[in-house]
Amino acid sequence: MTGGGADARSAHLPVLFAQVMEGLRVRSDGRYLDGTFGRGGHAGGVLDQLGAGGRLLLMDKDPEAIAEAGRKFGTDARVAIRRGSFADLGTWDLAREGLDGVLFDLGVSSPQLDVAERGFSFAKDGPLDMRMDPDSGESAAQWLARADDREIADVLFTYGEERQSRRIARAIVARRDTQPLERTAQLADLIASVMPRGDSKIHPATRSFQAIRIFINRELADLETGLDAALACLKPGGRLAVISFHSLEDRIVKQFIARHAKAPPTNRRMPVVAEFVPTLRMIGDATKADPAELAANPRARSAVLRVAEKIGEAA
Structure with missing residues (x-):
């Protein structure tokens, strides 16, 4: 999956930019992963807040997105780039070393929609392809x-x-x-x-x-796998930020956070097998674009941001 909400006017104005930066709570010496580089709007925001000791890992299925990542950030020593689905982030050694933040911006990006040859849009005639990779x-x-x-x-x-x-x-x-x-x-x-x-x-x-x-594109299956991998790679106190663009995605994200943050309902007639220990805590409520952003970028109308923090001794 690749950044679903990039503004058609500028790759530097992705959806919910300020809210994502606030949710990730970027530390100058932290290690962050953008699993859906798209055209680099969110990634650029994270990089602006990183110091010399920080690290930014970039992933995307789309070869054009990866080429753009190389053009924009390939010479920055703080940046590492890998082509692939965020479902496989757990196989990347740099991610397994521990992350302070993970971002998934789901869905299809504006560049993908706007290029007829990719076959994503019914508004532009092109080959019936639709593959992100x-x-x-x-x-x-x-x-x-x-x-x-x-x-x-x-x-x-x-x-x-x-x-x-x-x-x-x-x-x-x-x-x-x-x-x-x-x-x-x-x-x-x-x-x-x-x-x-x-x-x-x-x-x-x-x-x-x-x-x-x-x-x-196996988007929902990859999302479920990617969320598990992100949780496993996050350090205690690390943040997970996910932007969804339709109800099926958002339902998966919402249920994933709830499953790790809230104890399941109990049945008094059944014995308690094990005490529930939360591994995530929800940060705020689901966030949507405000009227000013919607006026500038109508494609943001269905965007929903959810943020959670991994619980641990360092949280």
Whole structure:
């Protein structure tokens, strides 16, 4: 996953920038990891607060994001760069040495949306790809060419909460028998042709494109793995900051923090197996963009930031 909220006008104005910096509580000599570099807006903010003894680790699946990280920060001795999913951060020796802060900015970045060739946007015709790492796994076109209508419907409903998932899936299978679906415009037009007409301002293909992108990139599975890895690598007192852009992501983050911060409900009829020992504490409430930021960057409207701190002797 790569930074989902970069402002289309400037990579230096990512969503909830000030709130993320406050949540991470950057120390000049600390060690931090940005698991979704994107175009480096948040990373630059962290680096500005690090002294000579600080360290910033940068990750991203996207080769273009990694190339940008190299151009911007590759000569800085405080910075280390690794291409890959944050789900694998626990395999990076530099991360296992202990982190004072971890940031995940989920979803798809503005550069990815704005480049038609990446295939993320139904608003721009391009190859039906949708892979954040174009060198790994199936493209959306390849998956849609082989999946049966039940699998397609399940993905659209599970990851896009699309109520018309079965109708859309049947239409996709019927169309591909006569014409391969290889372009984003083809898929968007097909979905629009079978969706009931209403007064919604949301394009009929919105939920389906979201669902296919999440599935193709294993975004929710990677998020669950990445959260566990981040907790394991954080030092006591270290902060975890996660920006989500839709309810499925946010639900996973919210439940992860709650599971490690609050004792589960007890049943008086059942014996207590072990005393609950919290490993996280929630820092403030979920945060959203204010009106000024929304006016400057409408893509921030669905962003939700949650911050938690690892509990320990140093906390």
